[in-house]
Amino acid sequence: MNIKIAIADDHQLFLKSLSLLISSFQGLTIVAEAVNGKELLEKIAHLPMPPDLVLLDVNMPVMDGPKATAALQKAYPGIKLVALSMKDNDATIISMLKAGCCAYLLKDIHPADLEKAIREINETGYYHNDASNVNYRRLILQSEQSETITEREKEFLSLACSDLTYKAIAQKMNVSERTVDGYREILFHKLNVQSRTGMVLEALRRQLVSL
Amino acid sequence: MNIKIAIADDHQLFLKSLSLLISSFQGLTIVAEAVNGKELLEKIAHLPMPPDLVLLDVNMPVMDGPKATAALQKAYPGIKLVALSMKDNDATIISMLKAGCCAYLLKDIHPADLEKAIREINETGYYHNDASNVNYRRLILQSEQSETITEREKEFLSLACSDLTYKAIAQKMNVSERTVDGYREILFHKLNVQSRTGMVLEALRRQLVSL
DNA sequence: GAGCATACCGGGAAAAACCCCGGTATAAGC
DNA sequence: GCTTATACCGGGGTTTTTCCCGGTATGCTC
Numbered sequence: 365m366n367i368k369i370a371i372a373d374d375h376q377l378f379l380k381s382l383s384l385l386i387s388s389f390q391g392l393t394i395v396a397e398a399v400n401g402k403e404l405l406e407k408i409a410h411l412p413m414p415p416d417l418v419l420l421d422v423n424m425p426v427m428d429g430p431k432a433t434a435a436l437q438k439a440y441p442g443i444k445l446v447a448l449s450m451k452d453n454d455a456t457i458i459s460m461l462k463a464g465c466c467a468y469l470l471k472d473i474h475p476a477d478l479e480k481a482i483r484e485i486n487e488t489g490y491y492h493n494d495a496s497n498v499n500y501r502r503l504i505l506q507s508e509q510s511e512t513i514t515e516r517e518k519e520f521l522s523l524a525c526s527d528l529t530y531k532a533i534a535q536k537m538n539v540s541e542r543t544v545d546g547y548r549e550i551l552f553h554k555l556n557v558q559s560r561t562g563m564v565l566e567a568l569r570r571q572l573v574s575l
Numbered sequence: 576m577n578i579k580i581a582i583a584d585d586h587q588l589f590l591k592s593l594s595l596l597i598s599s600f601q602g603l604t605i606v607a608e609a610v611n612g613k614e615l616l617e618k619i620a621h622l623p624m625p626p627d628l629v630l631l632d633v634n635m636p637v638m639d640g641p642k643a644t645a646a647l648q649k650a651y652p653g654i655k656l657v658a659l660s661m662k663d664n665d666a667t668i669i670s671m672l673k674a675g676c677c678a679y680l681l682k683d684i685h686p687a688d689l690e691k692a693i694r695e696i697n698e699t700g701y702y703h704n705d706a707s708n709v710n711y712r713r714l715i716l717q718s719e720q721s722e723t724i725t726e727r728e729k730e731f732l733s734l735a736c737s738d739l740t741y742k743a744i745a746q747k748m749n750v751s752e753r754t755v756d757g758y759r760e761i762l763f764h765k766l767n768v769q770s771r772t773g774m775v776l777e778a779l780r781r782q783l784v785s786l
Numbered sequence: 787g788a789g790c791a792t793a794c795c796g797g798g799a800a801a802a803a804c805c806c807c808g809g810t811a812t813a814a815g816c
Numbered sequence: 817g818c819t820t821a822t823a824c825c826g827g828g829g830t831t832t833t834t835c836c837c838g839g840t841a842t843g844c845t846c
Contacts, residue, residue, distance in 0.1 A: 374683060375661065375682040375683040376683050376684060376685050376686070377593065377596075377682050377683065377684050377685070377686060377689060378589055378592065378593075378682060380596060380685075380686045381589065381592030381593045381595065381596040381686070382588065382589075382592045384592065384595050384596050384599065385588075385591060385592040385595050388595065399683075450586060471586040471588050471589060472585060472586040472587045472588065472610075473587060473588050474587050474588070474591075475587070475588060475591045475592070478588060524772070525772070525776060526772065526773065526776070527768055527769055527770050527772065527773035527776075529770070557738055558738055559738050559740070560771075560772055561735070561736070561737065561738065561771055561772060561775055562737065562738035564772055564775060564776065565736060565737070565775065565786065568779070568786055569786055575776065575779055575780055
């Protein structure tokens, strides 16, 4: 019985290449390819049978990794979800694991290890790369005590990562200057910084925004 | 006559996948794979014949894209060098083109386009993706007139990428506040920004500082 | 020694950022 | 009905940043 696999990655070249690579492994079949979460959900919906396992990139346009993970988890609880990312920073890993991924693989994994990981996840439901295993508990703990950032705050954060003044940001967000002042205050506290520059840098480090 | 291709990319999974994909194209052969520039140079040196074309990732450890490009350009002037990156920001593209690349491809290129691009570059020595073509001249112009940044300015820039006030930076650099004000002024002009936040972001984009 | 680049410095003023005080309205959950 | 959370707002203040004016000293090149 072949293991049915779906892949989502916004880089077409990587998507097609990886698809070819996985197809070359005995007993692994690619049943869907997508360049974002939305397309993935649509393609899976049109399949006669859902895949056994989904490889998901974290950073995608339209519907990113965590959102796609959550949607898939809800629609097809049986599918094993595997995050596949270049980034090994804590925040990214946490967001995917919290959303319901059962494993987190890095893109610099060796093809042979990927094959091994896919088979292991398909059978047991989880995979432990020796190195990452150790840190999982710490990550979960950290995520529980870490502050949450609301949508509106994220919006402010994106706008703050620019040459715009708070006044201009207030106009763009259609709120008073006092209100963005409030966002600033609360984010300074949540990110543990004391200047806009520090806030921008911390937001970049936590990948709440990108360059 | 097969086109001999070498690839360098620090993500093993991508490297092997892409290698497989390219090998599947008629008349294209992979003669070397490497996870960084240094390894690539070593592997090429051991080949009976150098490759016709090299696909180079921009961001790699040990020896990055621009450095590898320059080294290859010097050692094997006949090889066509092609940058392959996820980033489409000006600074990255400029650094690769200046180092001697004849084309810059993005990783979200479609496999069929990649094949077309490889064949075209191998024959003509260049490739013009319609979209990017338009901007090349602007980029070259921009790079030629781009300002140089002195050591002291770089030092200031690093310190400015923090929660420190200019006053604190002045103390750390052992100069008066007025002096750091001067650095700020000149860097605002050189980076074409009008706030400290903008300066920090631009410095990160140009990789003058890192997170 | 003239011209130029680099590094450095003083003072003043306007704008932006930062930091408090206070408040309302709405929706979700017990 | 009460708490909790989110989104929003007004007015006051200080500090920092930003943007001007001006200047000196050193070293390098032609």
